[in-house]
Amino acid sequence: MERHVRLFLNKLSFASIAIASLTLLLLFLQTPQTCIPPNSPPKPHLKFPKSSCDSTPRQILSVDKKNKRLWSTKLWHNNLSSFLNFFHALRDLGLLHNHTKVLCVSAGAGHEVMALSQMGLLDVTGVELVDSPPLVTRADPHNLPFFDHAFDLAFSAHLAEALFPSRFVSEMERTVRPFGSCVVVVEECGDDEVREIVGLFTKSRFVNSVNVTLTGLKMTRILMKRVSSR
Template sequence: MERHVQRLLNRVSVASITVATIIFLFLVLQTPKTCIPSNSAEKPHLKFPTSTCDFSPRQHLPLEKKNARLWSSRSWQNQVSSYTSLFLQIRHMGLLHNHSKALCVSAGAGHEVMALFQMGLVDVTGVELVDSPPLVSRADPHNLPFFDRVFDFSYSGHLAEALFPARFAAEMERTVRRDGVCVVAVEECGEEEVREIVGLFKKSKFVDVANVTLTGTKMTRIIVRVGASH
């Protein structure tokens, strides 16, 4: 009986191996459908490859042309204009000048950096976790790669989104000279929230607060002067 079972199992094993071998050979020898040359009669206007074997070259734009296209868009120009309005208000307060050495922290694609350049500032640095040349360089906002007190002016619109807000604010403060200013824009808030934000800047004194509209969003702009305790 055991021999009969053993013979049966051997037959099943041989049959399984044979079937698996046939399937394997079929898969190896069959030409994948995705690699069949595309039919010349297909519509010529299709932009996407018709198969995974379509290696036709894609147009590659140099960085300069990509930036030119981006910067000429209405969306980009509107956002830059919004930042310009914000910075002009600060200039009218006597806190920002063309000779000011400015830093934009968590600058995104660089709208605020361009706004400052267009206002006449010649020394503007933008940093973000992901760089956007030539306006924004790569750097960790929680550990800025600059010496102490090298900037006159520092701005960020992303303090509220920081992983460690206190560290973020301390780095902005550290890199700004005595009597320089740090400016942050946060979601529109009340007096209590403003006090909490100002409290993050341990070595600075409150200067001014105002509700503003920035890139179409209602926000609160807060200014502190570095070098004075609360």
């Protein structure tokens, strides 16, 4: 009796394996419904991607084309104009000239770099964790790849977003020459917050703080003068 049961179970197993193998083969040979037939006309709503099975190469935009699109937007022009107004005020203070070497830390897409260049500055460097060529190169704001005293002025509108604010400020100070300037812009704040930010600068003296509008936001500009040569 046990022998008959064993034989029956073996036959059942072989039959199951055969059915499963045949099913897998049919699934492999059949075109999935999510795929588009090769000769089907294109449909507007399936321009990109056409389907999960489409292996045709995608068009990759060059950096120049991406920048052309980005720089032609209304938002870009508005932000650029805002930075131009901001830096014109610094130039009126005598902090910016054509030959002033400027470092923009955490420069994002590079609005400030473009604004300074349009003002006629010949040596402007923008750095960010993610590069945006040709305006911004990749570098860690907490560990800047520049020699000591390499710049006349360091600027950042993103100190509040720094992972380690004291290290961020220390690197700004390190790369600025003695009697050069460090300029940071933060969300509009009062005297207590300003004093807290100024306390991060160990090699500079406080010059002033002014409420400004930058990219449509109410901000506070803090100006420091580098005094220590250490």
